[in-house]
Amino acid sequence: MLTAQSEAETYVEAATARRGEAYRCRQCGAPVTFKPGRVRTAHFAHRPDAACAFGGPMSAAHLAAQNQIAAALRARGLEVELEAPLTGALGDRRIDVLTWPPGRPAARIAIEVQASEIGAAMIEARTASYQAMGVAPLWLRLLEFSAFRTVQTLPFRGSVWIEGYRAKAWERWAHDHLGGRLWFMDAGTGDVWRGLFVPAHRYRERGLLRAAAGEAPARGADWTVVSQWVDLDLDGPYSLNDLRIGQGAAGGADGRPRRFAWFVPAGEEDVKPPFPPPVRVEFRNERVGQSRDLLALVDGRWIPAISEGARSDWRMERRPPRPVLRPL
Ligand SMILES: [Zn+2]
Incomplete structure (x- = not known):
């Protein structure tokens, strides 16, 4: 706990408490130990056998x-x-x-x-x-x-x-x-x-789509909402x-x-x-699945900040590249 009471005051913060002074719990009145902060923040603690719920770890x-x-x-x-x-x-x-x-x-x-x-x-x-x-x-x-x-x-x-x-x-x-x-x-x-x-x-990739005449089969894909x-x-x-x-x-x-x-x-x-909201997600229907745009509100206008396509490659099975973003 960060606060206690002393003989003279009903409210003392550990940051201004003094060694050697007697302090008591503001909730139960039991004596508490002052722990001056060096590594940890200065605080008070109940004696180990205290039953008081205030000031737990x-x-x-x-x-x-x-x-x-x-x-x-x-x-x-x-x-x-x-x-x-x-x-x-x-x-x-x-x-x-x-x-x-x-x-x-x-x-x-x-x-x-x-x-x-x-x-x-x-x-x-x-x-x-x-x-x-x-x-x-x-x-x-x-x-x-x-x-x-x-x-x-x-x-x-x-x-x-x-x-x-x-x-x-x-x-x-x-x-x-x-x-x-x-x-x-x-x-x-x-x-x-x-x-x-x-x-x-x-x-999420879906199954292979049937190809039109003369085209290689495509793998459909889209975005699904995740609740977790x-x-x-x-x-x-x-x-x-x-x-x-x-x-x-x-x-x-x-x-x-x-x-x-x-x-x-x-x-x-x-x-x-x-x-x-300063950002929102919008979806665009594409020939195969959907792509999504992350729109950011900048000076009152919605600007696509990130676009992530769901269109599958017609020849290779690979995911669309992730957008290249500046690291923090
Ligand atoms: Zn107490």
Whole structure:
């Protein structure tokens, strides 16, 4: 855990805690041990026999991300509380980073750093729970970007294009809930990226087609939609210090307004959801199968960024060449 209480104060962050001072858990009041950070982020820990659920093991990357976000928000003049308690429909919850403009606690935003799987049902319930209390959730996917096996740059747009991203159910839910956006944080660099999920397609060859008189037989091929993964269009990287927080409300199923929050990069206008997609996939019917164009929105116009043909070679059985893209 990143926060505790001392004899004098009810809220102490590990980053400003002192050795030798006595600290207690903000949840259960039991004594906790201060672990000053050298390699790891400074934090507090329960004694081994503690039964308290608060402050369980968190990855070093998760703790570091919380501190980085808090520092960036404070630099913008916003109030910040780490591990903020919130009692709602799901019982007591601790919010990774709760932030609000000075003097306006009603405009609270819960930034949740999510590195592990939580399931679509759980994120939906937690989102609804926060919103019912008037808190706007902002889900941030913490990911080690160096784990991406292939990274391409999308021509014209300059964004990063990752094929075959195995988006988890909760990520898809959060993406759709925010009108087609999911914010990612690179656990390696601390930079933030804006992610868009584009339906993925797989090139599939079909059987031999009957040849017309005098022609060699052709092998048909086309693209089929793949549901197991998506293509990920990443805009960025943005420094946390260059991001503002946008927020708005939309009517829920019960007609009550629900608050949302998102990041707005410096120099961009604050567009509200549903966000217009910056890339899309279109298909062209060809004589054999289909080819696909990846269109990118550049200066208000859709420009083909990648074209991948499905037309088979009439003489040889080989797949169409992959587009040549600049490496990152
Ligand atoms: Zn405790």
